[in-house]
Amino acid sequence: METEPLVETLEAAGLSPYQADAYVTLLDLGTASATDVADASDVPAPRIYDVLRSLEDRGYVETFEEASLRVRAHNPSNVLDDLRERADRLERAAEEVADRWEQPELEAGDASIVTRFRTVLARAKSFIAEADHQVLLSTTVENLEQLRPSIEEAAGNGVSVRVSVHTDDDRTALDTDRFAAHCTEIRHRPLPAPFVALADRRRACFAHPPESYDRYGVLVNDRTHTYVFYWYFLTCLWEPWERIHQADDGYPTEYFDVRHLVRDLRETDWRDDPVRLRVEGYDTDTGEACRIEGTVTNIRIPFEAEAASGFELAGQVTVDLDVDGEHVSVGGWGAIIEDVEGTRLTVVG
Structure with a gap:
């Protein structure tokens, strides 16, 4: 110089x-x-x-x-130490400027496209830690480790956490014990997959796999857009894959979708052996949070073909409850016809 x-x-x-x-x-x-x-x-x-x-x-x-x-x-x-420290501070400042430029606050109804995965991961950490009732996650073992503190915080607040861990093949060993205490359920997909994090049916983070030609991420704070990511998660990243951990096989048994509950109810003699169900969700008329508990009196499914397959991927799926003598219908995500949109359904006995 x-x-x-x-x-x-x-x-x-x-x-x-x-x-x-x-x-x-x-x-x-x-x-x-x-x-x-x-x-x-x-x-x-x-x-x-x-x-x-x-x-x-x-x-x-x-x-x-x-x-x-x-x-x-x-x-x-x-002198060299001083200059290097200043250089490090400038580098960190440059990174912070880039991060803040890429991470504008997401107002309700917002969606943002970002270019770096670490931006997606950072936002996922905050979404998970701030969740109130439910987290759905598709991630690698390495990223799961980075998200561990946020998952522990969410679990400590009573949030249900379900994780689909994806690996490059089925030979990868998974240490589920490290995360089992904080996850309601873990499944294993032995194929590369996008990173997906859904929190409370409202917030979503998505990023392509590192090997993908397209490299960008999506951040969402909107129920409608998050609903699309939910169906992708459910059909491609969750439902087909092997369960490798479940918190408890006894009561209470918790479900994150009314479809899973109905599928299991069909395999039981619920009419002769009444099922008691606790539902946390939202009143579809007022939009206010609610919590009810009652006895299952009926289940309604849309198509006979889906009844045979055991899982309903379309149409109205409803559970009818007797709540202290009053009939209350419970639907899944986006419920309009039913009285309650159930976000957490727990069989308590």
């Missing part, structure tokens, strides 16, 4: 123009008198003593007395 750019860089690192000029001059001179430094630089002679002493205070030079005040550059280790 030439002298002038070096001086300008030192100025950018926090030195005054006179300090930077005097220091670079002294690097070339080695040991010199104060007047020699003034003569060889652009620092005015009346200012040279103050400039050199300010450099000494910063650890850049050391002065000593002989016939006159002499000065030499100090061991540069402190």
Whole structure:
């Protein structure tokens, strides 16, 4: 680097123009008198003593007395540490500017396209930690580890967490014990898959796999758009794959979709052995959160063909309850016809 750019860089690192000029001059001179430094630089002679002493205070030079005040550059280790620390701060500031530019606050109804996966992952961490009742996640083992603190926080708040872990093949060993205590259910997809995080049926994060030609992410704070990602998660990343962990096979048994509940009810003698169901969700008339508990009196499914297959992928699926003598119908995500949209359905006995 030439002298002038070096001086300008030192100025950018926090030195005054006179300090930077005097220091670079002294690097070339080695040991010199104060007047020699003034003569060889652009620092005015009346200012040279103050400039050199300010450099000494910063650890850049050391002065000593002989016939006159002499000065030499100090061991540069402190200077190098200072410059590298400043460079690191500038680099971090640059990264923070980029991150903040890519992470505008998502107002209700918003969706944003971002270019870096770490932006998606950072937003997923906050969505998961702030969830109130449900998290659905498709991720790799490595990213699951990064999300672990947020998952633990959500689980500690009583949030249901279900994870589809995807690997490159079926030979990858999965240490489910590390996450089992904080996950309601874990499934394994032995194929690469996109990263998907859904929180409370309202917030969604999506990113293509690293090997994909398309490399971008989507951040959503909107029920309608999140509903689309939910169906992708359900049909491609969840339903077909092997369950490798479930929190508890006994009561209470928790469901995140009314379709899963109905499928299991069909395999039981629920008419002769009444099922007690607790439902957390939203009143479809008012949109207000609600919590009810009652006995299952009927289940309604749309098509006979789907009844035979055991899982309903389309149409209205409803569970009717007797809640203290009153009939209440419960539907799934996006329910309009039913009385309640169930977000968490728990068989309590």
